[in-house]
Amino acid sequence: MTPAIETTSLTRRFGDFTAVDNVNLTVDSGQFFGFLGPNGAGKSTTIKMLTGLLAPTSGTIRILGADLTQNSAELKRQIGVVPEGMALFGRLTASEYLRFVGRMYGLDQATTAQRTEELLEFMNLAGEQKKLVTDFSHGMQKKLALAAAVIHGPKVLFLDEPFEGVDAIAAGTLKSMLQRMIARGATIFLTSHVLEIVERLCTHIGIIHRGQLVAQGSIEQLRAGVASSGAAPLTLEQIFLEIVGADRDGNLAATPPEQELSWLS
Amino acid sequence: MAQLDPRPDHPDSTPSADAIPASTQLLAIAWLRWRIFVNGLRRQAGSGKVGSLVLSIALRILIWPILALWVVGPALGSGIFAWMEVSGRHWSRLSVLFGGITLGWQFIAINGTGIAASASSFDPSTLLRFPLRFGRYLVLRLMLGFMTASTMVGCFALFAAAIGIAVAQPSLGPAAFVVLAIFAAMNIFLSRMIAIWVERWLSTRRAREIFTALMALVFVSFQFLNIHRPTGHRAHLSNGSWLLGFMQGTNHFLVWLPPGFATNCIVPLQHPLARLAQFAALLAWTALFLAIFAFRLHRQFLGEYLSEGAPRAVAVAAAPRTYPQPATPAAFNQQPATNNDQLFSPAIAACLRKEWLYIRGNTNQLIQMFTPLVFVFIFSRGILARHPTYLLSGALGYALLGLLGTLYNIFGADAAGVQLYLLAPVRLGDVILAKNIAGLALLLIETVLAWTVVMMLAGTPIPLSAQFSAAFWVVFVIFANLTLGTLRSIQAPRRILPGQTRQLRSTSTSQTTALIVLATLLGSVLLQVPVALLCGHFHNPWLAVWIFAPLAVAAVAAYALLLGHAEQLILTHRDTFAADLCGD
Numbered sequence A: 001m002t003p004a005i006e007t008t009s010l011t012r013r014f015g016d017f018t019a020v021d022n023v024n025l026t027v028d029s030g031q032f033f034g035f036l037g038p039n040g041a042g043k044s045t046t047i048k049m050l051t052g053l054l055a056p057t058s059g060t061i062r063i064l065g066a067d068l069t070q071n072s073a074e075l076k077r078q079i080g081v082v083p084e085g086m087a088l089f090g091r092l093t094a095s096e097y098l099r100f101v102g103r104m105y106g107l108d109q110a111t112t113a114q115r116t117e118e119l120l121e122f123m124n125l126a127g128e129q130k131k132l133v134t135d136f137s138h139g140m141q142k143k144l145a146l147a148a149a150v151i152h153g154p155k156v157l158f159l160d161e162p163f164e165g166v167d168a169i170a171a172g173t174l175k176s177m178l179q180r181m182i183a184r185g186a187t188i189f190l191t192s193h194v195l196e197i198v199e200r201l202c203t204h205i206g207i208i209h210r211g212q213l214v215a216q217g218s219i220e221q222l223r224a225g226v227a228s229s230g231a232a233p234l235t236l237e238q239i240f241l242e243i244v245g246a247d248r249d250g251n252l253a254a255t256p257p258e259q260e261l262s263w264l265s
Numbered sequence B: 001m002a003q004l005d006p007r008p009d010h011p012d013s014t015p016s017a018d019a020i021p022a023s024t025q026l027l028a029i030a031w032l033r034w035r036i037f038v039n040g041l042r043r044q045a046g047s048g049k050v051g052s053l054v055l056s057i058a059l060r061i062l063i064w065p066i067l068a069l070w071v072v073g074p075a076l077g078s079g080i081f082a083w084m085e086v087s088g089r090h091w092s093r094l095s096v097l098f099g100g101i102t103l104g105w106q107f108i109a110i111n112g113t114g115i116a117a118s119a120s121s122f123d124p125s126t127l128l129r130f131p132l133r134f135g136r137y138l139v140l141r142l143m144l145g146f147m148t149a150s151t152m153v154g155c156f157a158l159f160a161a162a163i164g165i166a167v168a169q170p171s172l173g174p175a176a177f178v179v180l181a182i183f184a185a186m187n188i189f190l191s192r193m194i195a196i197w198v199e200r201w202l203s204t205r206r207a208r209e210i211f212t213a214l215m216a217l218v219f220v221s222f223q224f225l226n227i228h229r230p231t232g233h234r235a236h237l238s239n240g241s242w243l244l245g246f247m248q249g250t251n252h253f254l255v256w257l258p259p260g261f262a263t264n265c266i267v268p269l270q271h272p273l274a275r276l277a278q279f280a281a282l283l284a285w286t287a288l289f290l291a292i293f294a295f296r297l298h299r300q301f302l303g304e305y306l307s308e309g310a311p312r313a314v315a316v317a318a319a320p321r322t323y324p325q326p327a328t329p330a331a332f333n334q335q336p337a338t339n340n341d342q343l344f345s346p347a348i349a350a351c352l353r354k355e356w357l358y359i360r361g362n363t364n365q366l367i368q369m370f371t372p373l374v375f376v377f378i379f380s381r382g383i384l385a386r387h388p389t390y391l392l393s394g395a396l397g398y399a400l401l402g403l404l405g406t407l408y409n410i411f412g413a414d415a416a417g418v419q420l421y422l423l424a425p426v427r428l429g430d431v432i433l434a435k436n437i438a439g440l441a442l443l444l445i446e447t448v449l450a451w452t453v454v455m456m457l458a459g460t461p462i463p464l465s466a467q468f469s470a471a472f473w474v475v476f477v478i479f480a481n482l483t484l485g486t487l488r489s490i491q492a493p494r495r496i497l498p499g500q501t502r503q504l505r506s507t508s509t510s511q512t513t514a515l516i517v518l519a520t521l522l523g524s525v526l527l528q529v530p531v532a533l534l535c536g537h538f539h540n541p542w543l544a545v546w547i548f549a550p551l552a553v554a555a556v557a558a559y560a561l562l563l564g565h566a567e568q569l570i571l572t573h574r575d576t577f578a579a580d581l582c583g584d
Helices: A043-050 A072-078 A094-104 A109-122 A138-150 A168-183 A195-201 A219-225 A236-244 B022-046 B050-087 B092-111 B113-119 B124-129 B134-144 B149-168 B170-201 B205-227 B232-238 B242-249 B258-266 B272-301 B329-333 B339-343 B346-360 B363-381 B388-409 B412-423 B428-457 B464-491 B500-504 B511-538 B543-572 B574-582
Strands: A003-014 A017-028 A032-036 A058-063 A079-082 A156-160 A187-191 A204-209 A212-218
Touching: A003 A043, A003 A187, A017 A043, A017 A187, A017 A204, A032 A043, A032 A168, A032 A195, A043 A058, A043 A156, A043 A187, A072 A079, A079 A138, A094 A109, A094 A138, A094 B022, A109 A138, A138 A156, A138 A168, A156 A168, A168 A187, A168 A195, A195 A236, A204 A219, A204 A236, A212 A219, A212 A236, A219 A236, B022 B134, B050 B092, B050 B149, B092 B149, B092 B170, B092 B258, B124 B134, B124 B272, B134 B170, B134 B272, B149 B170, B170 B258, B170 B272, B258 B272, B346 B428, B363 B388, B363 B428, B388 B428, B388 B464, B388 B511, B412 B428, B412 B574, B428 B464, B428 B543, B464 B511, B464 B543, B511 B543, B543 B574
Parallel strands: A017 A212, A032 A187, A032 A204, A079 A156, A156 A187
Antiparallel strands: A003 A017, A003 A058, A204 A212
């Protein structure tokens, strides 16, 4: 079976700094893949490369079996993205924005109009017909960005922190929508710092740390790879901290030295 | 909540990028720009800013005819020049005309990059996530910049030149229209090529510093050339026709450049085959510029990241941490004061330091400072040189125009960072004062430089009365703009996005604000006319000083008054203030 996403020795350097270092990633079709890492580990840079927004310094990217560089336009038709910063057009209304995105993806006017209406209804944005996107709350903008990412029915969906700033009710609705997409055969590649959500949604996990892919597999595989001291199975948070939370000397990086910020009351 | 069951489109039903008609995507983008324009107006009207909307429309009605003159003027000049030279069989001067148009076109294009970009409603690179082929993206990028001032002025000038040639010698008309259309395309590609490569070269701080140094060097070289300008039989060239003289002197190498090829294609001096070869050469230059532009654009299309550092989200590898001995609260209070602290309060000193860091990294502002000085140099050798009384004010007015615009959006570069000013225990008046001090420092430097240029180049001594009146006039203009600018900065701020192409967009203000700046400055310049008439009527050149001095004092007083109320103003407008600067 052709993987939905496959990278080989994917590397991205910014001057002397290597943001993504020799990453070999495989995400099979139909997987709900969680891509985790501490702040600045290289998650967003990886997503930008996987969606064609940033050129790799070296390495290859294959989406749905085709080389992304060679088939950029065709593959962009097959993928949906909620990019970092959402990249919305603030001076449009939600309806206008979705219509624009639909047309840019080649949907005909009738289909675009119909899907726009359905998506706005689904996202609870239908009542904001005249409001400009710039006047939306962060959560509303997030929902709109997600609506725009799926309007053309993508086969692979890249979501960079999709639940950040979204209220619990909307998050629940979005989660069920994403799960139905998975059931229909789509592949979802998601980054999030909320490990509980990732644990609940994702079947497979990749962990990137300091630009290197340090773990990849199903949650069970990751759990098996990390020694557990107790009888209870490790949570994803514990697995994550085990893998990236310790520095080279084995100390947890999050543990502050005693003298740090001692002036804080 | 409705139920939605999104499913991936069936593979067979999914159109490839080729299947998306070009017209669909091009029309979608045209529609997008239209809706952004309409919604911009609707937002002003719908948010209770009816006054602002009326002001915006009124300003456009007032300013557009003046702007139209800037297009019509060069076109008329170009058409008449072409007609005269072709009628008089001075063929070689056509290449001088075309060369001059190219020079002006590219100069305006570089000078106007920031303005054009700020007027642009969105960053075209955001289109990269859509399924566009490179060819279509190239067309889109060419289309999106078509309505720039340089393109319009240049195209009209060339069109007028073609008409001039056709009227003077109708048999040359068809060739003139075809060749000059190609020549216009060449200029469009050339300006795009320059802009995109300049953006690439200036993407690192080191390159920007080198560029700034080069600009300064060019400026100094102009002065050096002027001091050592030829005297005697060529001295007459300095009277208004200096630029023409320079262009004529370049004729021998213009024949190898597009202006020369375009001329030789049109004029009936050579064998038809030779003219055909010249036409091919013109096409080759045009294709070359397009290819170089396309090459760079293709790199961007593939996802090039233009900056010396990692993007915002990518952390730089952590440096080894050291933990100094903890400071006690008492120790904080005993920190030695710096020199800045002695001159200004800590809040103002901190803001000034921040402003300096921003200015240092803002090449656009430095370009804005240096390029008008080159024009001041040209003015000083041209028509204004014959009127020393107006030379100083005219030159200063022009030199300050670009920088005055920056006073109208002083919080733009801070973007969401302005929340710190609202949260920190500082007086907002201090923050504004610090920003205005930084702006004033730049204006002062620009004024001194322009003043020096004028004094060095003026053929006849500038009367003392004219100098005093210019000084008061400058104080009036600066403080009037400072007052209006600070007001607009609070009432209608606009977020400036740093990085990539935005490095050349760092003076972005709203179009209404840009029109206010233009109207204010034009009004200030026009104010000189009745004052000059009065001085002439009463035969008293010092009258201008007596008029501008009170105006200057009034402007300073108005500014002081505003500064006293700035805190309250920001608090009153904090909703709009925060939303416009922090929102998307």
